[in-house]
Amino acid sequence: MIRVLIVDDHLMFAEGIALMLQDLPEVEVVGIAKSGMEALDKLENTAIDLILLDLNMPELSGEDTVEIMRKRFDNIKVLVLSMRGEPSFIKRMLELKVDGYMLKNTNREELQKAIETVSEGGSYFSKGLLSAATDIITGKKTDHEVEDQLALLSWRELEIIKYTAMNYSMTDVAATLKISVNTVKTHRKNIYNKLGINSLIGVVKFALENGLLENTEK
Numbered sequence: 001m002i003r004v005l006i007v008d009d010h011l012m013f014a015e016g017i018a019l020m021l022q023d024l025p026e027v028e029v030v031g032i033a034k035s036g037m038e039a040l041d042k043l044e045n046t047a048i049d050l051i052l053l054d055l056n057m058p059e060l061s062g063e064d065t066v067e068i069m070r071k072r073f074d075n076i077k078v079l080v081l082s083m084r085g086e087p088s089f090i091k092r093m094l095e096l097k098v099d100g101y102m103l104k105n106t107n108r109e110e111l112q113k114a115i116e117t118v119s120e121g122g123s124y125f126s127k128g129l130l131s132a133a134t135d136i137i138t139g140k141k142t143d144h145e146v147e148d149q150l151a152l153l154s155w156r157e158l159e160i161i162k163y164t165a166m167n168y169s170m171t172d173v174a175a176t177l178k179i180s181v182n183t184v185k186t187h188r189k190n191i192y193n194k195l196g197i198n199s200l201i202g203v204v205k206f207a208l209e210n211g212l213l214e215n216t217e218k
Contacts, residue, residue: 001026001027001028002026002027002028002049002050002115002116002119003028003030003046003047003048003049003050004021004027004028004029004030004048004049004050004051004052004115005029005030005031005032005033005039005042005043005046005048005050005051005052006018006029006031006032006033006051006052007032007033007035007036007038007039007051007052007053007054007057007062007065008032008033008034008052008053008054008057008081009034009035009054009056009057009058010054011032011034013104014032014034015032017052017081017111018032020108020111021111021112021115024112026116027112027115030046030047030048031046034057035057035058035059035060036057036059036060036061036062036064036065036068037059037060039051039053039065040060040065040068040069040072043069043072043073043076048076049076049077049119050076050077050078050079050099050115050118050119051069051076051077051078051079052079052081053065053066053078053079053080053081053098054080054081054082055080055082055084055089056082056083056084062080062082063092063093063096066078066093066096066098067096070096070097077099077100077118077119078098078099078100079098079099079100079101079102079114079115079118079124080093080098080100080101080102081102081103081104081106081111082101082102082103082104083103083104085103085126085129090125090129094201099118099122099123099124100114100117100118100123100124100125101124101125101126101129102114102124102125102126102129103126103129106126110126113167113169114167116169116171117167117168117169120169120170120171121170122164122167122169122170122200123199123200123201124167125167150210152194153191153194156177156187157187157190157191157194158212159177160173160177160184160187160188160191161191161203161206161207161212162207162212162213163176163177164188164200164203164204164207165203165204165207165208165212165213166213170184170185170188188203191203
């Protein structure tokens with residue numbers, strides 16, 4: 001069971017999200033907080049796995065809330081759910097190591113997918129934000145360096161990179177490739193080592209830069 005706290009000062013929107021999630025057997029909405037301060041209070045006294053967080057709130061902004069959370073509740077997943085999709089907002093949230101960033105016009109299916117992916121240790125960005133998120137990451141390698149890296153990767157690792165970049169959770173990757181979740185975890189660790197990266201966003205960037213998603217429907 002994934003215990004979710006919705007943090008948004010627009011109560012009608014927050015209640016709508018709660019209704020969207022109430023029929024999902026793996027999700028339990030444990031509460032709604034109307035401000036960052038209220039959210040931090042609830043985190044002190046309630047078992048929570050993941051928060052759905054708005055950025056524009058009174059008393060304490062979403063940014064400040066995440067900054068405090070990362071110091072006091074670093075084990076809790078943070079999935080931003082905002083109207084703001086500007087690169088500057090995304091960049092700041094990446095610096096604070098949020099686990100995902102979505103626009104508020106998302107549908108139930110994508111929200112469910114995002115919650116599952118983030119809960120399993122992945123990261124999730126709305127389709128419209130994915131390019132902006134990867135563009136923020138600098139340090140593009142030379143063609144020669146990229147060719148050397150591609151040569152190090154097995155065909156199975158390339159498949160896992162592709163599906164990871166398509167926002168597949170580890171469970172989905174395992175089911176699609178007919179392998180165990182532990183095997184997926186092992187491949188991911190090897191991919192990180194071979195590519196010299198330490199995040200799923202780096203995997204997504206690598207996939208986009210090297211055409212691994214070409215002719216692939218999400």
